[in-house]
Amino acid sequence: KGDTVKVKLGVSGTDHRIWNFVADKAKKEGIEVEIVTFSDYVQPNLALAEGELDANSFQTVSYFNAFIKEHKLDLVPIATTQIAPMGLYSEKYKDVKEIPKGGKIALDNEATNMGRGLALLQEAGLIKLEEGFNGIGSLDKVVENPKNLEFVTMTAGHTPRVMPDVAASIVNNGIAVDAGLTPREDAIFLESETATPYINIIAVREEEKDNKTLKRLGELYQQDDTKEFIEKEYKGNSIPTFVPLSNIGW
Amino acid sequence: MLVNSDQIIKALVETLQMVAFSLLFSALIGIPLGIALVVTRKGHLLENPPFFNTLNGIINVLRSVPFIILLVAIIPITRFLVGTSIGTAAAVVPLVFYAGPYIARLVENSLLEVDHGVIEAAQAMGATPWQIVFRFILPEALSSLILAFTIATIGLIGASAMAGAIGGGGLGDLAITYGYQRFDTKTMLITVGILVVMVQGLQSAGNIAAKKIRRR
Amino acid sequence: MLVNSDQIIKALVETLQMVAFSLLFSALIGIPLGIALVVTRKGHLLENPPFFNTLNGIINVLRSVPFIILLVAIIPITRFLVGTSIGTAAAVVPLVFYAGPYIARLVENSLLEVDHGVIEAAQAMGATPWQIVFRFILPEALSSLILAFTIATIGLIGASAMAGAIGGGGLGDLAITYGYQRFDTKTMLITVGILVVMVQGLQSAGNIAAKKIRRR
């Protein structure tokens, strides 16, 4: 048996189920994965760029792209992981069309999630965004708002909690599941499964993109038993999405 | 810069509203609680250990809960009180739950420092506990109370940033969502700058008022 | 429940570490600053308006910045001091930046309440400013200081929950990430319960110590 290799992996939130599963597999191959939990979406990237992490796995490629461009970070994705479809939920209405004029829509205030939410609303036909929308959300990207909807932004965790106070909430997949919602059944509108910008990735520093250990970690994630694990654990609310990097523009 | 001056002004107004209203209500709650913490403790005016322990405990519980959890835990109350759990008005409720017990503790500490001789003079005059508190203890502690409220208000401004998390808006929220999450340094600097000016003004006013009143 | 007892114990230890270390360092910073705020103000021992105004201003700036922004703004300092910007140790730095100035204000308020006659007695004995502070002002304010530190420590426990944002861990973070973000009520209740017990113990200890020392 050779020496074990240590890998520091940053994740956000608390859901380590998949990574625990992967880490167990890795351990058998002499890779010890230390999972560092963050409760926000900024630090894991910065920490990775500074070399305090070896990899992170918490973000969509869209967020990733925007983030590294903004911060001029030399990070690259090495594997895709899954996609968690965002949905529009409502306690009051069964259909998007029922949302009344002037209704309030709760939105995650984080930039890419907001962009994703706005894109979802556009897809649902509620609003129209500016030409060439780059996925980075802010309210001035909305060019048409026929129902005169009012957007209320807040932290992601809050969006399901305020459903009694709004016409509809845009809720991240993970949060919706935790809040006891079943995206496939409860959402009045759900993101299409092929929303490539929202495929999640594992990211590493550019100079380590060929690191064998890290690559192996990606491979372990993309194995079939992981896929089965995800499908079983998440009952279809998180969809394993293992596609080549070129599919997501890398 | 991702925000325009209108947004900043709107945020400023929201912050002022949140802080003003939550300060008002938390003072209305915190001052009586602080007074109660003082006068019901052992050996004081209205000694009442069961009451003191209960109150002390409740305040401790409220002070233990992380703000964001408090915020969620009291959503039903917020909804009951303001009809909604989002927006600037709704943010006031958790802020009051946060600052009320906090102010109670600060008030308690200030009032405990009042010279016992003054309270004796009041008792000798046959003053009611009510009169002792309002005519003697509070005026004597006023200078310290003003500084305590300055501290509490600045704490509230900080907390109001977190209240932005539930759609309360405000400068702090602007600083976080734009400055922090979208790396819009300019917005962050401007908003934080405004906050600094507010805090500086507040603290100076507090210092001056306290100095004027402190007869030493 | 999404967490096991090991995680809770780990979080408890992290909270204790964060709070203990940040309390230690913020006291080390806050007490001298609080003393400086008192003795350099106009008409006091070492009157020095430029120094006072500068210090007052710096403290105001630190107190103005929302905690999450402070956390990011000082990352270079954190990295310089602890070698990393994430984890429990790293969380201590922003907590100190948060609590240090806060403690300075509380200390200031307590010290200002010390009877001027005692300071005169010290001056008449030819005590140095240093001796006046340590032999006279601090002992006389001790009871109030203890309550102030109780308030500050409980505030730190609250703030440590936010330190989860930089991977600091701790009970508050567990409560937020599981209880808040993952809707795991049981975990939330347990963690908050532990926090309540901690705060209750702390406050009682503070009350008892302050009462013992307060000679009234």
Add this chain to the structure above:
Amino acid sequence: MIEFQQVRKVYGGGGTQEVAALDGIDLKIDTGEIFGVIGFSGAGKSSLVRCVNLLERPTSGKVIVDGHDLTALSAKDVREIKRNIGMVFQHFNLLNSKTVFANVAMPLILAKTPRDQIKNRVYELLEFVGLADKADSYPDQLSGGQKQRIGIARALATQPSILLCDEATSALDPQTTSSILQLLKKINKKYNITILIITHEMSVIREICDRVAVIEAGKIIEEGSVFDVFSSPKTETARNFVSSVMNDRLPDSVKELIERNDGLNKVYRINFVGDSAGKPLLSQLAKKFDLDVNVLFGNITELQGTPFGNLIVEFQGSEKEILRALNYIHQQNVSIKEVTAHAS
């Protein structure tokens, strides 16, 4: 009327040393009386007076004020009674945050007196204690004696029917003291208020008290009319206090004189009480007997309207003549006693 029945007050206990500040006090102070309490520092005087308005709750025993046993009354009733009791504190206990005016006005405000009446009354009181010009000052801008006078004005504000004075003039010069005592006497006469005066200054007792009690180590060791206690103190402590104002301790020069006694002169202490002071005793001695009378030292004063005093005199003459003279003096019902080197 104020009555103490077997009042004990014990401080401390529970870890700290127990101090019995009052140890079985029985005392009755009549309505309209000016009653003085003297005693050494730490004797229990303040503890005693503080029991009257329950600032200290007696450890055991009863304090009865105007027929009510205070310790048995409800808090509300006690307050009602306290409204009628003014108190001057040994340490003033003024509100530092309020002006002199507001301090004096406070009891009136508590009693819900109309605003304009308050103003008149406060200025009247300040005028009296000589501090009308300090109405807008704060206590920290006052001298010690000025603070004490504010305390006195405050205690008098509501015209209470009982006044408790704990060393109310200790920080005042003799003239101010005297004018304050005169005022107390006046209001005592006019409104028949009961005044309990704690003091260590016998001159205060002499000037206005009707009766006096001597307290020592928490016990009343002597009690009586001021005249009785001054003219014939029964305890050593009372004697000491009396001599502090009666100036009857022999000065060194007299002691020396006695010590180098050459047999030809003798020194006597003559006590005058009441009428006997009115008689030209000394000159008659000089006329009737062949001796010279020399007044060495002494004091004749007035106590409650009666002349009272003692003189240390030296008789110069033959032993026989002196004896005859002594005989004569005894017949006049005047008390005389030889002073020897070893007695004071």
Add this chain to the structure above:
Amino acid sequence: MIEFQQVRKVYGGGGTQEVAALDGIDLKIDTGEIFGVIGFSGAGKSSLVRCVNLLERPTSGKVIVDGHDLTALSAKDVREIKRNIGMVFQHFNLLNSKTVFANVAMPLILAKTPRDQIKNRVYELLEFVGLADKADSYPDQLSGGQKQRIGIARALATQPSILLCDEATSALDPQTTSSILQLLKKINKKYNITILIITHEMSVIREICDRVAVIEAGKIIEEGSVFDVFSSPKTETARNFVSSVMNDRLPDSVKELIERNDGLNKVYRINFVGDSAGKPLLSQLAKKFDLDVNVLFGNITELQGTPFGNLIVEFQGSEKEILRALNYIHQQNVSIKEVTAHAS
């Protein structure tokens, strides 16, 4: 040596009313002297003494202590001088958070005295002020006079060469006062320390001071040896203070007597100073002249070793005889003055 040169101290200003508490004080207190300052409440006594250790910085003028102009010295040098000055505060200013022991030990701790020496010294001092049993008590467990005694013990702890006493015995009974004054006198003699005593009690001045100044409204209106000021006060204020201890104000009974003067008797005040008190004046009058001499009232005491006093006497006899007697008295160099109904 302490010297005041044209010292003015003005409080307030800038909005509030200005009060000139000291208004051009010139005063020189020699080394080893016990100097007393008396004056009415609010006269400026505390302000004066507080200038000596710069607790109040003079608005103008100089305070020179042991040759150093305090206002011109650096803070460090001032501290050095203060180490040599003990002060007893009018309001005690004890540390409430420290035991009696620690309060008294404080100046020694500041001076970095070795621990065992501190212990001995503190117990010695506590023993002296009679509070050794209270060493572990806290100030709030003490009576007023006990607090004051702790303040005195503290001031003496480091054996300072200058002692400032601001009403140091105002809360003490006469015996305790007297024993404290005796101690002060003793250490004054033994260590030649300079003592500045602020008081409103003339008995304190009489008992230990060498010289005395009378301050009124911020000005020194009279100054001199205690004997001079007592025997011939020049100002009305000094006279008032002196009479407070000399007991020379006429009581009502004597006033009445004078008022219903029937022409046959006249009332005189005779002042004895020094030797004249030693002569059997009264008995000689009685022998030599056909009149009766009745001592109505008065006081003979001793001031700095010299007998001193005054008597109010009534001469009963014919106008002629009285005139002759007066003549005789004048020849004896004794001052005598008729007392009329309108003079005191």
